[in-house]
Amino acid sequence: MTDAQNIWKAILNELELTVTRANFATWLKCTHLIEALDTTLVVGAPNIFTKDWVEKKFNEQILKTAQKLTKNYIKKIEYKVVSPAATKNIVAPNVSVEHFIAQKQAVQQASQQQTNSDLSARYVFDNFVRGKNNELAHAASVAVADMPGLRYNPLFLYGGVGLGKTHLMHAIGHAILIKNPKAKVVYVTSEKFTNDYVRSVSRGTMEQFKQHYRTADVLLIDDVQFLAGKEATAEEFFHTFNELHQNNRQLVLTSDKLPKMIANLEGRLITRMEWGMIADISSPDMETRLAILQMKCREKNFSIANDVLHFIAEAISENIRELEGFLNHLTAYHEIRGTAATLESTKTLLANMYPQQQTTGLTPKRVLAVVSEFFDVSLNDILGQSRKKELVMPRQIAMFLLRDTIKYSYPSIGLALGGRDHTTAMHACNKVQSEISRDEKIKQNIQSIKQKLYSQSVSVS
Known part of the structure; x- marks a missing residue:
């Protein structure tokens, strides 16, 4: 190992x-030193997403550390995308499989103290x-895991289906248990909370x-929107929340929408859900989807060509x-056959899994109903x-979605919305498109509605 490499290791x-x-x-362990040019260190990252993130978020800290260790000899840090398998155009593991195994073992050991926490080691x-x-x-989730009950309490995460809310919720629980194995971490869906309550009432x-839920150090409740309309259960949750x-016991809640947008939920519960931090998770952009696929490939120790990963990231964009x-299906298919994933095989498998694509099966009636x-x-x-x-915006969003999801013409949209003129439909679509770029709430609402439309559509394919 060269002196420069020793410096980077330090x-x-x-x-x-x-x-x-x-x-x-996530961000630093997968970097490596490419070369040292006099007073400059050139650092390699496995992909453009990691490079940009490290450069933007950690450069100042990295440079200060380098100057501290070299007595201010290092003046600059440069970053380049250089994968160990770059010459083959293949995404290879940059964090060892052993790392993920060790992490899983640590989680499982901490969770052994909490056999009833129902946390997933994944x-x-x-x-x-x-x-x-x-x-x-x-x-916000990392902050809560570092200081449960003291930072953001409650933490309310909202967003569409399959975007990572549950992942973060479980991650918080695991991180707390690793630091304090004796902590009582309770994870539950709102459905299970309701069933437990009904069962306890019927059995006396x-x-x-109360002893189970009100003595938790950390209570994680998934999909709290399903508490709406359940008056007795919501009442019990209200008292559990207060206790x-x-x-100073930590609460983490998830939902598919903002508290104030959950219909038939009591005002006092909405207020309490808004006491702490509210953070949304929207659909991932192309770079994030690609980074997710690369991370999963590293976990599986399965190499897939970059052009294949790009194709998958472009084809599946919402969830x-x-x-x-799909990545699990693809890797299993090729591992069984002992072959490499190709663009052609990926297209074939994708067509078999989603033969009619996501939007096929959508009708104006379904869009309007959702x-x-x-x-x-x-x-x-x-x-x-x-x-x-309160009616104009939903109506305009319905017009926008008819145009955006099933490519209806403006005259057809007007007819579907009670016989309106095509210029009305055109104005509505343009207005909503404009609002999306500047109103995060409207953007999130449309993404949540799309999630419902797409999940229903896939289920009937």
């Missing part, structure tokens, strides 16, 4: 002590890929129910769960002539 050792374990494992911070779509949610075991919050599911349900307004109101503010 820099990484210092950084490992000063940044969070999740940040180090979901940890180390294998969560950050991007613009989830940056705030990830940062309410004290056991935990007053004693991370579907993205990972929009009506999402905004909790009647279909007649959307089709009607009322100009009330």
Whole structure:
């Protein structure tokens, strides 16, 4: 090992002590020194996403550490995309498989103390890929894991199906257990919370129910939107929330929409859900989807050509769960046959899994029904002539989605929306498109509606 390589190893050792374990494992551990040019270190990253992120977020810290270790001899750090397998145009593991095995073992050992926590060992911070779509949610989750009950309480994560809310929730639980194996971490879906409550009422075991949930150090509740309309369960959750919050016990909640947009949820619950930090997770951009695929390939120790990964990332754009599911299918297919994944085989498998593509099967009736349900307004109101503010935006979004998802013409959109003129449809689509670029709430609403449309469409294919 050269002196320069020793310096870089020392820099990484210092950084490992000063940044969070999740940040180090995700962004810094996979870097390597390419060369030392006098007072400049040239650092290699496995992909453009990692390069840009390290350069933007960690350069100042890296440079200060380098100057500290070299007595200010190093003046500059440069970054380049250089994969160990770059000459073959293949994405190879940059973090060892042993690393992921060790992480999983640490999680399992910590979880042995918590046999009832129901946390999945697959979901940890180390294998969560950050991007613009989830940056705030990830940062807030790491902060909560570092100081449960003291930073953001409750932490409310919202976004569409399969975007990583549950992953972050489980990762928080694991990180807390690794630091404090004796902590009582309870993970539960709102459906299970409801079933446990109903069962305790029918069996006369309410004290056991309260003892289980109200003594948790960390309570993680998934899909709280399903508590809406369940008055008795919501009442019990209200008291559980108060008990935990007053004693600085951490609550983490997830939903597919903002608290105030959950229909039939009590105002006092909405208020409490908004007390802490609210962070959204939107659909991942191309770079994030590609980074996710590369991370999963490293975990599986399975090499896939970059052009194949790009094709997958472009073909499956809305749902991370579907993205990972297809990658699992692809790797299993080729591992069984002992062959390499090619662009041709990938296209064939994708066509077999989604023979009609996601939007096939969508009809104007379905789009309107999902929009009506999402905004909790009647279909007649959307089709009607009322100009009330609470109806105009859902109506315009319905027009936009007819254009965006099933490529309806403006005259056809006008007819589908109660016989309106095509210019009305054109104006609505342009307005919504403009609002998306400047109103994060509207953007998130449309993404959530698309998630519902696509998941329904795939299920009937």
